[in-house]
Ligand SMILES: Cc1cc2nc3c(=O)[nH]c(=O)nc-3n(C[C@H](O)[C@H](O)[C@H](O)COP(=O)(O)OP(=O)(O)OC[C@H]3O[C@@H](n4cnc5c(N)ncnc54)[C@H](O)[C@@H]3O)c2cc1C
Ligand code: SF4
C-alpha cells in the first residue's frame with residue numbers, strides 16, 4: 001500500500017499547532033490522562049496516528065475533537081511536550097472550515113452557533129442568554145427539563161456572582177471598534193489561508 | 197618498566213564503582229601510580245547493590261571480587277574511602293587536588309570480626325537497602341564489602357555508647373573522636389567516574405510512589421530480591437508482606453519525558469526483563485506484565501529479549517501508563533491505553549515496579565570541583581577532566597568497563613607525556 005502523506009502535510013500546514021503531531025511518539029499517556037477517555041471513539045494519540053496514516057475523512061468527520069473540555073491534563077503529562085489540547089481544537093476548527101462536521105454535533109453547535117452569535121451580537125458574553133439558547137436548542141420541553149436539572153448550580157452561580165441574570169444587556173461601549181477588529185481578523189485569516 | 201614513571205605522576209580516579217575500579221586497575225597494571233577516591237565506605241558502587249547481572253543472570257559479586265583482588269595485589273594503587281575531592285586546580289599534566297577524608301571512626305586495623313556490631317544497640321535506616329530495613333550504627337554494608345573495615349555513623353560516634361563499643365574491639369580499631377581531614381595531592385590526570393543515582397520516583401506524581409506502599413522502584417526491587425536485602429530475598433508486597441505473584445513493571449518511568457529525565461537510560465528495559473525472571477523463578481505460577489513504549493535491547497541483548505519473550509508467564513503491553521491508583525485492597529491499579537488495540541485499561545496488581553532511570557551524580561552533589569569542567573544538557577561530564585562509565589553517559593556494565601578502559605588509556609597518555 002502506498003504511504004500517502006498528503007493529509008498529514010495538509011494538517012501540519014493548515015491546522016493550528018498541527019505540525020506538532022510529528023513529535024508524537026505514540027506512548028498513550030494522553031489517552032489515559034483524559035477524564036473523558038470513556039467517551040472518545042479515538043484518543044488524541046489515535047487521532048494523531050490517523051492524521052499520519054492519511055485517514056482524512058475519518059479524522060475530519062469524527063466527533064472526537066469535539067469531546068475535549070480543555071482540562072489540560074494531557075498537556076501536563078505528555079512526555080514530548082505536545083500542546084495536545086490546542087492541536088485538538090485546531091483539528092476541530094480545521095474540520096469546520098472544511099465543512100466536514102456533522103451540523104448536529106452538539107459541541108460544534110454550541111461553539112460555532114450559540115457562543116459565536118452570542119458574543120458577536122453584543123461584544124460580550126451574555127451568560128443568561130447563552131445558557132437559555134443552549135438549553136432550548138433541542139426544543140422547549142427539553143429546555144425546561146435541563147433548566148430544572150441545573151437549577152441548583154444556577155442558583156449557586158448567581159449567589160457567587162458567576163452568572164449575570166439579565167438577558168439583554170445591550171452592546172458594549174465601542175461596539176463599532178469591536179466589529180472592525182473582527183473584520184480585520186477575518187481578512188487576515190483569508191490572507192493566511194491563501195498563502196498556505 | 198616499573199620505575200620509568202616518577203612517583204609524582206599519578207592518575208587520580210574519582211569514584212570506585214565498576215568504572216573507577218576498572219580505570220584504576222587497568223592504569224596501574226601498565227605501571228602508573230593511581231589514587232582511587234571513593235565517597236562511600238566501600239567500593240562497588242551501584243553494581244554492589246544489584247542482585248544479578250543481565251544478561252547472564254550471574255552474581256555481580258564475582259566480577260567485583262576479581263577487581264578487589266587486583267587492587268589488593270597492586271602496590272601502585274592507593275585508595276581512600278569515605279573521601280571526596282573538594283577542589284581541583286591546575287591543568288592537564290599538573291593538577292593539585294584537595295581531598296576531604298570523612299571520619300570512619302574505625303581504623304584500618306579492623307579485621308571485620310563484627311564484635312562491635314553485636315555490642316551496638318542503636319539501629320538506623322540502612323542506606324545500602326534504600327532504608328527498607330534498619331542496621332546497626334556500626335557495621336559493614338554486606339558480607340562481600342571491600343575494604344572490610346567497619347564504619348560508624350557520625351551521629352552515633354558522639355554518643356556515650358560509642359565509647360563503650362570502642363572497648364569491645366579486640367584490636368582497638370574504633371576511634372569515636374576521629375575528625376575529618378583534608379589532604380593535598382599532586383596528580384597528572386583526573387578520571388571522573390562518579391556514576392549515577394536512581395531518579396527520585398516521588399517526582400513522578402501520577403505513579404504515586406511514596407504514596408502507595410505497593411508501588412516500588414527497580415533499584416529497591418533489586419535489593420528486595422537479594423539475600424542481603426530487607427526481606428532476605430523474598431518478593432513480597434511492602435504493605436502486608438504477602439507474596440507478590442502478580443507484578444507489573446513500568447518502563448520509562450520518569451525517563452524520555454520532558455517533565456522528568458529527558459533521556460533514555462539504555463538499561464531499564466533489560467533490568468526489567470531480568471527482574472521479571474526473579475519473580476518467575478521464585479513463584480512458578482506468577483504473572484509479570486511489562487508496560488513499554490518500545491523495547492530497547494541493543495545488539496547482543498536481543499537474545500535476552502527473545503528468551504524473556506518465550507516465557508508465557510510474562511505479558512507485554514505496548515503503552516506508557518498514564519497513572520496509578522490504589523483500590524480498597526491496597527492493590528495498585530495501572531491505568532492507560534493499550535496502543536496496539538486502542539483499548540483503555542485499568543489493571544490491578546500485587547506490586548508495581550517503576551523502571552526508573554539513572555541520573556548522573558555529576559548533575560548535582562557530585563559536580564567536578566574544577567573550573568574547566570563541562571557537562572552535557574543532562575549533567576553528564578563531557579570535558580575538563582576525563583570521564584568514565586555512567587559519569588559520561590548512561591549505560592550498562594559491559595560498556596562502562598569499555599569506557600573505563602579507554603579512559604585508563606587516555607590517562608596514561610597524559611601522565612606519560614609528563615613522565
Ligand atoms: C535497576 C538497574 C539494574 C541494573 N542492572 C544491570 C545489570 O544487570 N547488568 C548491567 O550490565 N548493568 C546494569 N545496570 C547498570 C549499572 O548499574 C551501571 O552500568 C553501573 O552501575 C555503572 O557503573 P559506574 O561505576 O559507572 O557507576 P556507579 O555504579 O554509580 O559507581 C559510582 C561510584 O562513585 C562513587 N561516587 C559518587 N560520587 C562521588 C564523589 N563525589 N566522590 C567520590 N566518589 C563518588 C559512588 O559512591 C560509587 O561507588 C542496572 C541499572 C539499574 C538502574
Ligand atoms: S502523550 Fe504525547 S507523545 Fe504520548 S501519545 Fe499522547 S500526544 Fe503522543
Ligand code: SF4
Pocket residue numbers: 030033034035036044067068069070071072073074075084085088
Ligand atoms: S485537554 Fe482535552 S484532550 Fe486533553 S485531557 Fe483534557 S479533555 Fe482530554
